[in-house]
Amino acid sequence: MTDLANLLDRQRRSFLAEGPPSLAVRRHRIDRLLALVLDNADAFAEAMAEDFGTRSRAASLFTEVVGIIPVIEHTRAHVKAWMRSGKLLRAARLAGLRAEVQPSPLGVVGIIGPWNFPLNLVVLPASAAFAAGNRVMIKMSEITSHTAELMKQTAPNYFGDDELAVVTGGPDIAAAFAGLPFDHVFFTGSPSVGTLVQRAAAENLVPVTLELGGKNPVVVAPNADLRRSAKRIASARMVNGGQVCVCPDYVLVPDRDIDAFVDVARSTLQEMFPSILANDDYCSSVNEANYDRVLGLIGDAVERGAAVETVVPIGEVLPDRGTRKIAPTIVRDVDASMRIAEEEIFGPVLMVQGYADLDEAIEAINARPAPLVAYWFGPDGRQFRDFVRRTRSGGVARNDFAAQMIPSGAPFGGVGRSGMGAYHGKAGFDAFSHYRTVVGSDLPFSLTGTAAPPFRPGMRFYADTMLRRARNRTNRRLAKHH
Numbered sequence: 428m429t430d431l432a433n434l435l436d437r438q439r440r441s442f443l444a445e446g447p448p449s450l451a452v453r454r455h456r457i458d459r460l461l462a463l464v465l466d467n468a469d470a471f472a473e474a475m476a477e478d479f480g481t482r483s484r485a486a487s488l489f490t491e492v493v494g495i496i497p498v499i500e501h502t503r504a505h506v507k508a509w510m511r512s513g514k515l516l517r518a519a520r521l522a523g524l525r526a527e528v529q530p531s532p533l534g535v536v537g538i539i540g541p542w543n544f545p546l547n548l549v550v551l552p553a554s555a556a557f558a559a560g561n562r563v564m565i566k567m568s569e570i571t572s573h574t575a576e577l578m579k580q581t582a583p584n585y586f587g588d589d590e591l592a593v594v595t596g597g598p599d600i601a602a603a604f605a606g607l608p609f610d611h612v613f614f615t616g617s618p619s620v621g622t623l624v625q626r627a628a629a630e631n632l633v634p635v636t637l638e639l640g641g642k643n644p645v646v647v648a649p650n651a652d653l654r655r656s657a658k659r660i661a662s663a664r665m666v667n668g669g670q671v672c673v674c675p676d677y678v679l680v681p682d683r684d685i686d687a688f689v690d691v692a693r694s695t696l697q698e699m700f701p702s703i704l705a706n707d708d709y710c711s712s713v714n715e716a717n718y719d720r721v722l723g724l725i726g727d728a729v730e731r732g733a734a735v736e737t738v739v740p741i742g743e744v745l746p747d748r749g750t751r752k753i754a755p756t757i758v759r760d761v762d763a764s765m766r767i768a769e770e771e772i773f774g775p776v777l778m779v780q781g782y783a784d785l786d787e788a789i790e791a792i793n794a795r796p797a798p799l800v801a802y803w804f805g806p807d808g809r810q811f812r813d814f815v816r817r818t819r820s821g822g823v824a825r826n827d828f829a830a831q832m833i834p835s836g837a838p839f840g841g842v843g844r845s846g847m848g849a850y851h852g853k854a855g856f857d858a859f860s861h862y863r864t865v866v867g868s869d870l871p872f873s874l875t876g877t878a879a880p881p882f883r884p885g886m887r888f889y890a891d892t893m894l895r896r897a898r899n900r901t902n903r904r905l906a907k908h909h
Contacts, residue, residue, distance in 0.1 A: 431600075434592050435607050438535045438562040441589035447532055448560050450507050456557040457503045459585045461496070464550055467581055468492045471546055471574060478545070478571040480711040480751050482667075490667065491546040498851055499554045501835035506558040509856045512865075523869035530860040532560030534610035539601065539624060541615045542570035542713055543670045543773075546578070548615045548638075553591065555855025556613075564592045566604040570713060602627065609633050611859055615672075617771075618844050625847075636848035636858050639841050640672040640771050641798040646788050646814060647680045647688065648805025656804035656826075657691035661777065663828035665699065665755060668710030669775040670717070673800050673829045676771060677761075677778035679788040685781045689736075689757055692777065696738040696755040703752055704743050711751040712774065718751045721774035724767045725756060733767070734759040769795075785810060789817050796844035800824055800831055821845050 448456075464471070472487040515526035536556040540549035545568050553563045567575030572595070579593040594604060605612065605627040614624045615638040628635045647656050663675050680688045703709045712718035729735050738755040739745050745754040756776040761768050767778060782788040792801065801820035803811050815823050821841035822831035832839060832851075840849030850858050868874065877886050 431594065431603055431607060434564065434588065435535060438564065438589050438592065442534050442562050450510060453506055453558055453560060454503055456590065457499060457554050460550060460554055460557060461499055463581060463585045464492055464546065470577060474573040474577045475571065477573040479713050481707055482710050483708045486710065491544060495547050495551055497835045498551060501852060502554055502558050502855065509853055526866040529863050529865055531863050533859055533861055535562045535564065536859055537604060537607060537609040537612045538563060538565045539605060539614040540565060540568050542568040543667060545571040545574040552613045552850055552855065555850050556859045559856050559859035561859050562590055564594060566594045566601055569597045606630060636850065637846050639844065639846045641845040642676040642771055642795055643673060643798045643800050643802065644792045645675040645678040645802040645804065647678060648803065648810055649681050651805035653684055653687055654691050657688045658695045659827065661692040661695040662699065664777045665775055668712065670713060670773050675802055677780060679780055679782045679791060682781040682783055685779060689779060692757060693738055700740065702740050703745060703754060704747060704750060709752060712753065715751065717773065721753055721772065721776060722746060724770060724772060725776060727766045728758055728761065731765045733761050733765060789814065792818050797842045799841045799845040
């Protein structure tokens, strides 16, 4: 634990000695971070395959490497504009009053990464922290230990540890890391662990960004293309074996369409996975703990009366503990007594529920904590706009998986139990910056000196006049409202 404190101290001393880095330095750090990923992409893909047991090279390269390039390039291209000070009171500058707001780096940022996308979800926040002018310490997830160790070994080839330091280790190291007096802590993971991180950070009054998860709802509109919707939703549930914080978790389908929806979803899954056990494209549960947790959710649902259907290829026996593979599973007739109704699934399982009208669907969503993303499948019309207006979520996607993440500059983050704060694009720069107001006066008199005693008659007259005008103005507005 002393080593962690020393590492933080070294980064902070280096940050204070250098001061806010130039645009060239920030871009150079972003370029080195991107080179770290690109130069070692195949090695990282192999490490992640070892960590998961089965995870295809194509999936890892697409989600962990290729997918982050546009966001990082967007950040690099715009950081010059984001660094500029904002000018205030422009007209007063001629009289000798100058005011501006300067975006300044916080100092040292601590990033705590998850296991489901162990490279992507530490590199993206690190690039934003570098853009804002900070130093970075990363705690890699111990669950994906091969990826963590590769990152730790590789980072020194691109950075001194006073710029970027990678930390590995188990829960005790993670707890100590979260309790360090950083200038900002960025965490991606579950709400339960996020609570612990926030509590630890609070001991030092460290601000936090929490990227969490939740049960992401999908509403299939009454006038949606049912076949297209079912195919896309079933496919989306299987990304990374369902181990994605933005995966659809439960689907609300018009009562009359449930059977047809399930028929299409089933056939889609059968087409996607004619084999599972020997299929390198079928991602395993990351470890036995998650494998057993997902099976526990399914088993509890069965015991309590849910209708559970597994889509198992002919001749295969699943689930299989040796490969940690669970067959795609469709669960219907869920009620509030079942664990699966409340817990985020994080596996290849899709809940399907019916609704009589859209009011019922929206009420079902609002009865749960706000999710990271709310999905709508159907046209962009009055019903969709009503759905957006009446629900609360980190983002909204219509007719496609994770569509809210397509724009590179779009903020990404949750709300309520699904997260706190956002990043990607300028939101990431803002998250790791302090906007400091700087005002200077060359006026021949003091604007604020009248606030000090003795209070002359002119000061009393001014206060009474301003109070009377404010009252009259407010009362006129209120009268118009009535």
